[in-house]
Each structure stands twice: as structure tokens, then as C-alpha cells.
Amino acid sequence: MSEKIKAYGTEAADKDLQQMEIERRAILKNDVKIDILYCGVCHSDIHAAKNDWGNANYPLVPGHEIIGKVIEVGADVKNYKKGDLVGVGCMVDSCKECSACEDDLEQFCEKGMVGTYNGKDKHSRNRTFGGYSTSIVVREEFVLKVPTNLDTKAVAPLLCAGITTYSPLNHWKIKKGDKVGIIGLGGLGHMGIKFASAMGAETYMITTSEEKSADAKKLGADDVIISKNKDEMKKHTGSFDFLLNTVPVKHDINPYLQILKRDSTMVMVGAIEPLEPMNGGNLIMGRKRVAGSLIGGIKETQEMLDFCGEHNITSEIEMIDMQDINKAFERVTNNDVKYRFVIDMKTLKEA
Amino acid sequence: MSEKIKAYGTEAADKDLQQMEIERRAILKNDVKIDILYCGVCHSDIHAAKNDWGNANYPLVPGHEIIGKVIEVGADVKNYKKGDLVGVGCMVDSCKECSACEDDLEQFCEKGMVGTYNGKDKHSRNRTFGGYSTSIVVREEFVLKVPTNLDTKAVAPLLCAGITTYSPLNHWKIKKGDKVGIIGLGGLGHMGIKFASAMGAETYMITTSEEKSADAKKLGADDVIISKNKDEMKKHTGSFDFLLNTVPVKHDINPYLQILKRDSTMVMVGAIEPLEPMNGGNLIMGRKRVAGSLIGGIKETQEMLDFCGEHNITSEIEMIDMQDINKAFERVTNNDVKYRFVIDMKTLKEA
Structure with missing residues (x-):
């Protein structure tokens, strides 16, 4: 059964983001359900919310630098279990059959990769909704293992930036x-x-x-x-x-x-x-x-996270509350951030 | 002793090409002296003559698609002898020491390659003069062997195009x-x-x-x-x-x-x-x-000529007399040539 959860999104290009309810699909046998701890604020989130690229579908919930904990897994999930620290980046699905997917370059999937938000969910009638929300359900192959030796908050922007x-x-x-x-x-x-x-x-x-x-x-x-x-x-x-x-x-x-x-x-x-x-x-x-060059494939994204674990690399961040997102958008637009905002999702859960 | 020879060139950007005398350097021990049979007409010749690139030095004698016969060689020349069918392309010299020259990419010589015309001759006080002339003296390493199984006239444009x-x-x-x-x-x-x-x-x-x-x-x-x-x-x-x-x-x-x-x-x-x-x-x-990509190094140019010999490849050409060069320039500018003019240098020698 699908579930209604809390999110921050917008109903139109000229509107501020505000709290709303969205529907997440029920987990399928290959899905991982993630309790979102942190989500980075990417400049693309602003372009998408404001429909700068002309392809926005509303309501639109941004966020593709997601860090969280696994809270449930589908029957066939092999690589994740409840409690694992995981990440989700810019993609949540692709055909996994074309030559790009075979080359581990799902970002160039010939049938079109499914963006973490504003994409067409392959498994429900919904669009995809991003990480400015309390939880997310993602196909196992698009979930990433997050090294546990890093400052978890500052890992979020690694998933895109x-x-x-x-x-x-x-x-x-x-x-x-x-x-x-x-x-x-x-x-x-x-x-x-x-x-x-x-x-x-x-x-x-x-x-x-x-x-x-x-x-x-x-x-x-x-x-x-x-x-x-x-x-x-x-x-x-x-x-x-x-x-x-x-x-x-x-x-x-x-x-x-x-x-x-x-x-x-x-x-x-x-x-x-x-x-x-x-x-x-x-x-x-x-x-x-x-x-x-466009982001990277899932395999390379995992390699990047492992590289960061080894070399102790994270992003420079400034933490914000979910409720301050519109101010953060304004500051990103004015280049007034060093160097990435990360939303503490506790502030949405407790709202 | 340097020698005065017949050439076609121009004294200024706004002047037509006309017959003139130029001085060729006496052959040095590594030089090959070539009797020019044919010279292709490249669009660059027009840009140079009209100073479109702002670096023209007058008098300027164009021509860097040169085919001819060896008539004399310097004491240390190893690979050419009198009577050989040879070609000269866009370059007649380079430092032969930098990393580009070491990689057989003389066209990117870090000290600057010497163009077949409008360049500074390293061995005389002169500028270099191109192939719209009866003969040329070129350092052995910049001379190319021309396959003898091809229509020699139609080989000329291979040296640049x-x-x-x-x-x-x-x-x-x-x-x-x-x-x-x-x-x-x-x-x-x-x-x-x-x-x-x-x-x-x-x-x-x-x-x-x-x-x-x-x-x-x-x-x-x-x-x-x-x-x-x-x-x-x-x-x-x-x-x-x-x-x-x-x-x-x-x-x-x-x-x-x-x-x-x-x-x-x-x-x-x-x-x-x-x-x-x-x-x-x-x-x-x-x-x-x-x-x-810019022309090619000397080694690759030789490979190209050999490839043409094997595959029977030449350029599509229209032959002209030296005296018709200004009309040819006009037609090249108007894209009215299929696909390359080649000057029969006999018409200059007999002028």
C-alpha cells in the first residue's frame, strides 16, 4: 500500500516551496525504503522548481542529494538491510538493458533515466518526488552504500556535486x-x-x-x-x-x-x-x-563514495531547517553559500 | 650561392598576384632542391595573400601543395637523390627538439614550425616563399616521397587538403x-x-x-x-x-x-x-x-601518401596556368571549383 508522507514542494513555478503531503509507492520486492536524515540543496533543485528548463510537472518536490537509513527492504533485496546508512543521488531508475546501462552509465540510458524528482515513476502512476521529504522508496540498484567514517551530514552533497x-x-x-x-x-x-x-x-x-x-x-x-x-x-x-x-x-x-x-x-x-x-x-x-560530463553512473558513484571514505573527503556545508528552504534558494541564487546547504530532515519530521 | 628564380606573388594585400623574382637560398648539406612540377591552390593561400589573418609579410609567394622532382641534394642528404618524385606540404622546418617534434607533431612545434611561405627562414635572412614558383630548397626532413603509381598532378592537394x-x-x-x-x-x-x-x-x-x-x-x-x-x-x-x-x-x-x-x-x-x-x-x-586538428606531422603525412598509393587515392582537380591564378582565387572564394585547382608550373617556367 502506498503511503502519504510529509514533504516540501511547490505547486507552480512562481510559488514558494511549502509543506505538503505526497504519496510514496509501497515497496516492491526489489525496493529499499529509506528514512531520510539529510538532503543537500543543489542549484538544479531551484531550476526545476522554477521550471527554468521548461519540463517541470507540479507538484514538484526537489532533492537529489539524499542520505538516510534503511527502514525496510523488499523480499528480493540482497545488498541492504534495515539500519544501513545509504544514499540516493540524481537517478532512481533506468532501463538497465541498453548499451549505456550495460556500460554502467545509467545517466545516459537510451530510454531515459528516471530522475529522483520530476520523473515518471516506472512502478506507479505517480511522478517521482525528491528528498525534501521524510522518506523515499528506491529500487535497490540505485541505492548507494555510505561510508560510516565520515560526517554523515556532509556526505549528502557528494551524491550530486x-x-x-x-x-x-x-x-x-x-x-x-x-x-x-x-x-x-x-x-x-x-x-x-x-x-x-x-x-x-x-x-x-x-x-x-x-x-x-x-x-x-x-x-x-x-x-x-x-x-x-x-x-x-x-x-x-x-x-x-x-x-x-x-x-x-x-x-x-x-x-x-x-x-x-x-x-x-x-x-x-x-x-x-x-x-x-x-x-x-x-x-x-x-x-x-x-x-x-553528466553526473556519473551508479557504479562510479559508489566508487566515489568509497574514495571519499578512504581519503576522508566530504563537502563543506551549512545546515538549514526545512522551513528555511526558500531563503536558502535565494542565497544559492546569489552565490551566498559556502559551499552547500544541507537540510536537517528532523525539522520536517517534527513539524 | 642563393639564386633568383621566377615566382608568382603579391606585394600587398589589395594587389593581384603577378610574376616576380624571388631569392632561394643556396642548398645546405641537409637540403634538397626541387624542380616544381605542380602546386595546388589552397584557400589558405588566399587568406595569406590578402592578409586576412593579419600576419602577412610582403612580398608573399603562396603555395604549400608542392609536387616536384629532386634536381640536387646536399652532401649529407641520405634519403633522396636526383630524379626522385617528391612533395612539400605546409611546413619546411621546425626545432626538431621540443616534445611536439619528438612526438612527430612538427605542426605543433613549441618554438613554432616554419611555414612553407610567409615564414622566417632559419638558414637565411629571408622569409620563406611558397610553391607558386619554379623551384624550392627544403631541409631533407620536410621532404616527402610521392608514390609513382598515382596521377602526379592530382597528388599535389594531398599535401594540405x-x-x-x-x-x-x-x-x-x-x-x-x-x-x-x-x-x-x-x-x-x-x-x-x-x-x-x-x-x-x-x-x-x-x-x-x-x-x-x-x-x-x-x-x-x-x-x-x-x-x-x-x-x-x-x-x-x-x-x-x-x-x-x-x-x-x-x-x-x-x-x-x-x-x-x-x-x-x-x-x-x-x-x-x-x-x-x-x-x-x-x-x-x-x-x-x-x-x-591541424594538418599532420611529417611522419603521418608520409603515411598518408603511402596510404594513397596503396588505395589509389588522389584529389579531384582542375588544372590551371600560373597566369590564371587571380581568376582561380576568385573562383575558390565563390566555391566554384571541383575540388581543387592545381597549377601546371610549366606555364611559369615558359613564361
């Missing part, structure tokens, strides 16, 4: 001694610094804001380049083995292409919109590459 | 069964079709011009996609293993990114200028890549 930055660094095989630049210091960029640094790279934060230098170094950057300073950029011409571009808005990528080494790649993970015109010559001279 | 398209197809390891799209049917594109097809790829010509279909198929394309037709493009969504983009002017690459497969690459070889804004989302969704 973490895997989004880990995956390209891992896929492009960043290794000890590589010169890596992380462009942009926000929710994604601060994780990029931590991962690149843990992988042994000579890690540079590349930012427009001089005032972020000290913080970047505290997070693990070996040095900082202020991208507005043309002389400083010029010193690094043709020198980077890899660039991870986390800037979430329209910008000019040409200056970054110029600091890439021959045959090297800049990966975009932030800007899902038209960029300033790229000069083809900046790719042609040096056989350079620009690529994109 | 050929290697520019062969190199990315070779570097990205195009193989039998790959679905490859060649975008744009001109001097570069027509060679792209021939190479992709000879490598065993399922080769598509992607063009805006319906009237080029028949020709593309004659050149070896398995099929043709008219890129202005959105329905036709849509049928190929996410299906191409590789795209070679030869369009030489500003254009919108977003529709092409959408027909690429996950984890696949489009390589730009034509447009050395700002493109229409690229949507980062088109890279992010499918972890796709855009790269650039």
Missing part, C-alpha cells in the same frame, strides 16, 4: 603530477579541488574573484589563478593537462582553451546553455578538446 | 564499420569522403546543398544528409561514431553535436574563427567532445 566532479577527473584518468585547473569555486568547484588534490594532481583554482583565493587554498588548491588577469593567464599558456569547468552560466571559454596543453581536454559540467562564441582556431592549434 | 582530413580520421582510429560523417563538401570534404570510405567506414556526406548529393556519392559516400532538413537530421540523432567538420566559416555546430553518439567526437579542421554559440548541454548530455 561530488559525482559530477569526480566522474570527469576519474574518466580522464587524472593522476599524480598532472596539472589540473578547476574553473569556478562553488558547490561543484570546491569538490573539484578536493578530488583533484586527493588524486595527486597539481591543482589550480581558476576564478574571477580574488577574494576566493584563501578559501581555495584551504580546500587544497596548490595555487590560484585570477582569470580576469590576462598576464597571469598568459603565464600558464599551453600548460594544463586538464581543466574542469564548473561555471554554471554563459561565459567565454576561449581564454581557458589557450592555457590547455596540446592534446588536452577541458570538461564542462556546469553550463547547460549557449556559451560565448568559441573560436575554432583555439581547438585546431594544439588538437585540443572540449567535452561534457 | 589530404593530410588535414587524413590525420584526424587516423588519430581517432576510424575503422571498418564506424559511422562517419564528413561535414561540408569542398577541397577538404571531398578528401574526407575518400579517406573515411577507404578506411572502411560507413561514410555520410553532411551538406547544406542538395545538389551536391550525386557528386558526394560518386566520391564514395554511402549516403548524404541535407543538414537544413531537420527531420532528416533527427533520424540520425545519437548515431555517429565520428564527425569531421570541414566547414571553413562561422556556423552553428549544435545540430551536429546532437547526431553524435555518446562519448564520440566531432573534429573541426576548417573554421579558424568564432563559431555560433555552442550549448554546453549538447556536450554534457552524452559526454560528447569537440576537438580540433
Whole structure:
């Protein structure tokens, strides 16, 4: 039997989030039911709630950086039991049959992966509802084991900001001694610094804001380049083995292409919109590459969490109450957070 | 002793090319002196003569698709002798010491490769002068062996148009069964079709011009996609293993990114200028890549010529007299050539 639970969501693009009731499906034989402890606040949550991407279905309950405890498992569940500390990221289902799913890249499922919220639930007539809620029911294959040696609250953002930055660094095989630049210091960029640094790279934060230098170094950057300073950029011409571009808005990528080494790649993970015109010559001279990367598959997300357990990596967070979510959205929009808000779900349960 | 020879060049950006005398350096111990038989007309020749790239030095003698016979060799030359059929492409020198040169990628020489024309000659006080002339003196390492089983005139364009398209197809390891799209049917594109097809790829010509279909198929394309037709493009969504983009002017690459497969690459070889804004989302969704490629190194150029010898590949050409070069420039600018002009240098020698 499906169940009514408490959540925070919105009925329309122009409305604030507010407390509501949503229906969760009854657990199926392969499902895990999770009591949600914490949920990170991702910039995508705001885009979705406000229908910036034009595909919102209301009511919409955001949240895809979910940490919780297993409270019930279906008859056929093999890898989880009651009491386990688990996570759920951006996806809760996919076809598991296409070539992308076979390659452990469910995010590129050819039939379309099911987003943790605003997706079509394959097992009920409902849409999917995200982690701004007290509990969630998820197919076993999309549940992740969370290392128990970390600050659990600060693990939540790893499920989106973490895997989004880990995956390209891992896929492009960043290794000890590589010169890596992380462009942009926000929710994604601060994780990029931590991962690149843990992988042994000579890690540079590349930012427009001089005032972020000290913080970047505290997070693990070996040095900082202020991208507005043309002389400083010029010193690094043709020198980077890899660039991870986390800037979430329209910008000019040409200056970054110029600091890439021959045959090297800049990966975009932030800007899902038209960029300033790229000069083809900046790719042609040096056989350079620009690529994109989207979160990561479930297998790689588990590897990322295990890597974080080993290297003691978590996100920098600021805890909020569920009731303060609209203020938090405003602050995220104004880049006023270091570096991720995490909702303490106790505040919803006790509301 | 240096020598005065006949050439066709220009004294200024706004002047037509006309007959002039230039000075060639005396041959050094590692030099090969070549009697020029044929020289292809590359679009770059026009850009250089008209100073479109802002780096022209006058007098300027274009031409970097040179075929000729060896008439003299320096004391230390090992691989060439009088009478050999040889070619010279876009480069006549490089440092031969940097990491790019060590990787056989002289086109990316960190100290700057020396262009066949409009470059600084390392061995004289002169600039370099190109192939619109009766003879040329070139360092042995930058001279190429030309297969003797081919139509020699039609080999000339392989030295630039050929290697520019062969190199990315070779570097990205195009193989039998790959679905490859060649975008744009001109001097570069027509060679792209021939190479992709000879490598065993399922080769598509992607063009805006319906009237080029028949020709593309004659050149070896398995099929043709008219890129202005959105329905036709849509049928190929996410299906191409590789795209070679030869369009030489500003254009919108977003529709092409959408027909690429996950984890696949489009390589730009034509447009050395700002493109229409690229949507980062088109890279992010499918972890796709855009790269650039510039001609090819000397070793790879020799491999390309040998490949052409084996597979009986030459360029489609129209022969012209040296005296008709200004009319030819006009026709190239108007895309009125199928697919490359080649100058018969006899017409200059006898002038």
C-alpha cells in the first residue's frame, strides 16, 4: 500500500516551496525504503522548481542529494538491510538493458533515466518526488552504500556535486603530477579541488574573484589563478593537462582553451546553455578538446563514495531547517553559500 | 650561392598576384632542391595573400601543395637523390627538439614550425616563399616521397587538403564499420569522403546543398544528409561514431553535436574563427567532445601518401596556368571549383 508522507514542494513555478503531503509507492520486492536524515540543496533543485528548463510537472518536490537509513527492504533485496546508512543521488531508475546501462552509465540510458524528482515513476502512476521529504522508496540498484567514517551530514552533497566532479577527473584518468585547473569555486568547484588534490594532481583554482583565493587554498588548491588577469593567464599558456569547468552560466571559454596543453581536454559540467562564441582556431592549434560530463553512473558513484571514505573527503556545508528552504534558494541564487546547504530532515519530521 | 628564380606573388594585400623574382637560398648539406612540377591552390593561400589573418609579410609567394622532382641534394642528404618524385606540404622546418617534434607533431612545434611561405627562414635572412614558383630548397626532413603509381598532378592537394582530413580520421582510429560523417563538401570534404570510405567506414556526406548529393556519392559516400532538413537530421540523432567538420566559416555546430553518439567526437579542421554559440548541454548530455586538428606531422603525412598509393587515392582537380591564378582565387572564394585547382608550373617556367 502506498503511503502519504510529509514533504516540501511547490505547486507552480512562481510559488514558494511549502509543506505538503505526497504519496510514496509501497515497496516492491526489489525496493529499499529509506528514512531520510539529510538532503543537500543543489542549484538544479531551484531550476526545476522554477521550471527554468521548461519540463517541470507540479507538484514538484526537489532533492537529489539524499542520505538516510534503511527502514525496510523488499523480499528480493540482497545488498541492504534495515539500519544501513545509504544514499540516493540524481537517478532512481533506468532501463538497465541498453548499451549505456550495460556500460554502467545509467545517466545516459537510451530510454531515459528516471530522475529522483520530476520523473515518471516506472512502478506507479505517480511522478517521482525528491528528498525534501521524510522518506523515499528506491529500487535497490540505485541505492548507494555510505561510508560510516565520515560526517554523515556532509556526505549528502557528494551524491550530486561530488559525482559530477569526480566522474570527469576519474574518466580522464587524472593522476599524480598532472596539472589540473578547476574553473569556478562553488558547490561543484570546491569538490573539484578536493578530488583533484586527493588524486595527486597539481591543482589550480581558476576564478574571477580574488577574494576566493584563501578559501581555495584551504580546500587544497596548490595555487590560484585570477582569470580576469590576462598576464597571469598568459603565464600558464599551453600548460594544463586538464581543466574542469564548473561555471554554471554563459561565459567565454576561449581564454581557458589557450592555457590547455596540446592534446588536452577541458570538461564542462556546469553550463547547460549557449556559451560565448568559441573560436575554432583555439581547438585546431594544439588538437585540443572540449567535452561534457553528466553526473556519473551508479557504479562510479559508489566508487566515489568509497574514495571519499578512504581519503576522508566530504563537502563543506551549512545546515538549514526545512522551513528555511526558500531563503536558502535565494542565497544559492546569489552565490551566498559556502559551499552547500544541507537540510536537517528532523525539522520536517517534527513539524 | 642563393639564386633568383621566377615566382608568382603579391606585394600587398589589395594587389593581384603577378610574376616576380624571388631569392632561394643556396642548398645546405641537409637540403634538397626541387624542380616544381605542380602546386595546388589552397584557400589558405588566399587568406595569406590578402592578409586576412593579419600576419602577412610582403612580398608573399603562396603555395604549400608542392609536387616536384629532386634536381640536387646536399652532401649529407641520405634519403633522396636526383630524379626522385617528391612533395612539400605546409611546413619546411621546425626545432626538431621540443616534445611536439619528438612526438612527430612538427605542426605543433613549441618554438613554432616554419611555414612553407610567409615564414622566417632559419638558414637565411629571408622569409620563406611558397610553391607558386619554379623551384624550392627544403631541409631533407620536410621532404616527402610521392608514390609513382598515382596521377602526379592530382597528388599535389594531398599535401594540405589530404593530410588535414587524413590525420584526424587516423588519430581517432576510424575503422571498418564506424559511422562517419564528413561535414561540408569542398577541397577538404571531398578528401574526407575518400579517406573515411577507404578506411572502411560507413561514410555520410553532411551538406547544406542538395545538389551536391550525386557528386558526394560518386566520391564514395554511402549516403548524404541535407543538414537544413531537420527531420532528416533527427533520424540520425545519437548515431555517429565520428564527425569531421570541414566547414571553413562561422556556423552553428549544435545540430551536429546532437547526431553524435555518446562519448564520440566531432573534429573541426576548417573554421579558424568564432563559431555560433555552442550549448554546453549538447556536450554534457552524452559526454560528447569537440576537438580540433591541424594538418599532420611529417611522419603521418608520409603515411598518408603511402596510404594513397596503396588505395589509389588522389584529389579531384582542375588544372590551371600560373597566369590564371587571380581568376582561380576568385573562383575558390565563390566555391566554384571541383575540388581543387592545381597549377601546371610549366606555364611559369615558359613564361
